[in-house]
Amino acid sequence: MAYLIIDHVSKFFPGHEGDGTVCIFKDVTLKIDQGEFVTVIGHSGCGKSTWLNISAGLETPSEGGIILNGREASGPGLDRMVVFQNFALMPWLSVFENIAIAVRSAYPDWTKDQVAAHVKKYIELVGLQGAERKRPVALSGGMKQRVGLARAFSIEPKVLLLDEPFAQIDALTRGTIQEELIQMWNATRNTVFMVTHDVDEAILLSDRIMLMTNGPSSRIAEIVDVNIPRPRSRETVIEDRNYYKVRNHIIHFLVRHAKHGETGGEGELGQTIKYEPLQVTF
Amino acid sequence: MNGRAKRSPWFITAFLLIIFLVGWHVATLRPAFNPQGKTEEELLLLEFNGDIVATDDGNYMWNPEKIKGVPGPLSVLDKVVTELGEAFEKKGTNDHGIAYLVYYTVSRFAVGFLAASVVAIVLGIFLGLNRMLFQAVNPFIQILKPISPLAWMPLLLYTVKDPTMTSVLVVFMASIWPTLATTAFGVNSLKKEYLHVASILQLSWFKRLYKVILPGAAPTIVNGLRISFGSALVAVVPAEMLLGELGVGYLSWIEWNNLDISGVIFAILVVGTVGMILDSGFNKLAGLVTYQE
Numbered sequence: 303m304a305y306l307i308i309d310h311v312s313k314f315f316p317g318h319e320g321d322g323t324v325c326i327f328k329d330v331t332l333k334i335d336q337g338e339f340v341t342v343i344g345h346s347g348c349g350k351s352t353w354l355n356i357s358a359g360l361e362t363p364s365e366g367g368i369i370l371n372g373r374e375a376s377g378p379g380l381d382r383m384v385v386f387q388n389f390a391l392m393p394w395l396s397v398f399e400n401i402a403i404a405v406r407s408a409y410p411d412w413t414k415d416q417v418a419a420h421v422k423k424y425i426e427l428v429g430l431q432g433a434e435r436k437r438p439v440a441l442s443g444g445m446k447q448r449v450g451l452a453r454a455f456s457i458e459p460k461v462l463l464l465d466e467p468f469a470q471i472d473a474l475t476r477g478t479i480q481e482e483l484i485q486m487w488n489a490t491r492n493t494v495f496m497v498t499h500d501v502d503e504a505i506l507l508s509d510r511i512m513l514m515t516n517g518p519s520s521r522i523a524e525i526v527d528v529n530i531p532r533p534r535s536r537e538t539v540i541e542d543r544n545y546y547k548v549r550n551h552i553i554h555f556l557v558r559h560a561k562h563g564e565t566g567g568e569g570e571l572g573q574t575i576k577y578e579p580l581q582v583t584f
Numbered sequence: 585m586n587g588r589a590k591r592s593p594w595f596i597t598a599f600l601l602i603i604f605l606v607g608w609h610v611a612t613l614r615p616a617f618n619p620q621g622k623t624e625e626e627l628l629l630l631e632f633n634g635d636i637v638a639t640d641d642g643n644y645m646w647n648p649e650k651i652k653g654v655p656g657p658l659s660v661l662d663k664v665v666t667e668l669g670e671a672f673e674k675k676g677t678n679d680h681g682i683a684y685l686v687y688y689t690v691s692r693f694a695v696g697f698l699a700a701s702v703v704a705i706v707l708g709i710f711l712g713l714n715r716m717l718f719q720a721v722n723p724f725i726q727i728l729k730p731i732s733p734l735a736w737m738p739l740l741l742y743t744v745k746d747p748t749m750t751s752v753l754v755v756f757m758a759s760i761w762p763t764l765a766t767t768a769f770g771v772n773s774l775k776k777e778y779l780h781v782a783s784i785l786q787l788s789w790f791k792r793l794y795k796v797i798l799p800g801a802a803p804t805i806v807n808g809l810r811i812s813f814g815s816a817l818v819a820v821v822p823a824e825m826l827l828g829e830l831g832v833g834y835l836s837w838i839e840w841n842n843l844d845i846s847g848v849i850f851a852i853l854v855v856g857t858v859g860m861i862l863d864s865g866f867n868k869l870a871g872l873v874t875y876q877e
Contacts, residue, residue: 358780358784359783359784360780360783360784377783378780378783378784378786379784379786380784380785380786382784383784384780384781384784386777386780386781388777390775390777390778390780390781392778392781392796392799392800393875393876393877394799394800394802394875395799403785403787403795404785407785407786407787408785437875437876439875439876439877457785
């Protein structure tokens with residue numbers, strides 16, 4: 303049985319005109335195995351961030367639910383930690399305190415020294431030694447997200463949810479942090495569910511990539527397996543013979559096919575058309 | 585270059601002060617008494633009224649005891665020196681030294697302001713956390729907010745029957761609304777991610793409040809406190825005047841009753857100085873709790 307199941311989840315928002323609802327996505331099911339790195343790519347507005355927030359328990363689904371390790375996971379919890387696009391570091395706390403507040407919550411019976419040692423370990427893991435006492439305002443975007451990653455990994459969650467984690471970081475730094483993420487992930491092998499716009503990032507990091515059609519009423523159109531052997535690095539993945547096939551396939555999808563899925567949902571005679579995502583392997 | 589940029593405003597400040605003082609002095613200067621064109625009778629009447637006095641050499645001069653018009657900076661300075669010299673003297677029931685008056689005003693202000701701040705912050709947090717409650721209570725706040733705190737005074741005086749308490753309550757009424765409104769706003773508009781992090785980390789209600797909500801809303805709350813602070817400082821002076829409570833605001837009024845305009849100006853200067861000192865102390869405190877994003 304899969305470790306994390308996003309089970310027949312639908313989300314409706316009240317429509318702008320007041321009457322009726324807008325369907326963001328309907329009846330999405332996704333199964334992620336333990337230790338798997340799964341990514342969702344789609345255009346803005348396809349509801350992928352909503353999907354991630356539902357997985358985190360920060361938003362409630364209109365229908366369906368989340369099953370983690372055989373149990374329903376409702377509401378947010380320490381087992382599903384989010385790395386936020388805009389970092390979500392508390393600006394009034396130092397780097398150390400931002401991580402320590404998470405560690406103290408995850409391990410409430412630890413002593414002060416244990417917490418400090420644990421925080422120190424993760425600060426070193428992301429290479430932020432010397433910045434412990436700094437406030438987030440004094441850090442660059444890349445360093446802020448390193449703190450975000452350290453905070454997320456430090457509580458050793460069952461599932462890591464990455465919400466476009468590198469979207470606000472400049473391209474060069476982004477590459478470096480992606481590789482740091484790979485190293486951290488290699489050490490822990492958490493189950494990871496990531497949402498991104500960046501095709502290269504998705505291929506570099508993921509085992510499977512979900513391609514979503516445009517919203518409203520978006521759905522998973524294809525699931526692309528990334529069979530590039532691990533460990534990966536930015537330098538070696540592009541040498542892989544499948545890299546550009548996968549990349550071209552995804553970009554073709556995003557450019558040509560993503561908007562073709564708009565008719566999804568109800569068929570002409572009112573019966574529900576069941577779309578099964580297309581499995582793509584190279 | 586930096587040093588120069590830092591130094592020059594002081595020069596300008598000093599320059600403006602000198603211009604002002606000289607201008608004030610010149611504007612309030614009275615020409616020496618000129619008896620020309622006045623009959624003997626007129627002069628006698630002026631002397632009889634005390635407007636002029638005879639000098640040793642048989643001429644007349646303006647009576648320095650009977651000041652007309654706005655006093656100049658020198659006579660105000662004279663008053664300042666006298667008053668500061670008697671700062672710690674109590675000469676009568678209503679004639680306390682300036683140090684006492686400042687103490688009365690500051691303590692009255694502090695009690696009213698602190699009480700209002702505590703009430704406003706606690707209420708504001710509840711309103712900020714609960715949108716429905718906020719919308720339900722907001723009409724009351726909107727009606728109560730624009731009422732001048734002094735308008736409450738007769739009612740408060742009638743209810744509590746104690747002028748000291750009334751003046752504290754006027755300060756309270758003056759300083760509760762801005763803090764209440766901005767606290768509710770600050771808590772309500774706190775970035776959702778902070779609350780998301782707090783709920784993922786399963787922080788307890790209390791921890792969420794003092795680890796996330798309060799520090800997160802602190803800059804907005806401090807802004808509200810700053811507005812409250814100003815309006816309380818403005819309210820305390822007329823409250824003292826109307827209630828006859830000893831204090832720097834009362835000083836201004838009693839000097840007016842004494843027709844001592846130098847005293848009125850001195851009282852104004854004291855109000856300004858006290859306000860400035862309180863305000864800079866407040867800014868120091870505010871700097872401790874605000875953060876940069």
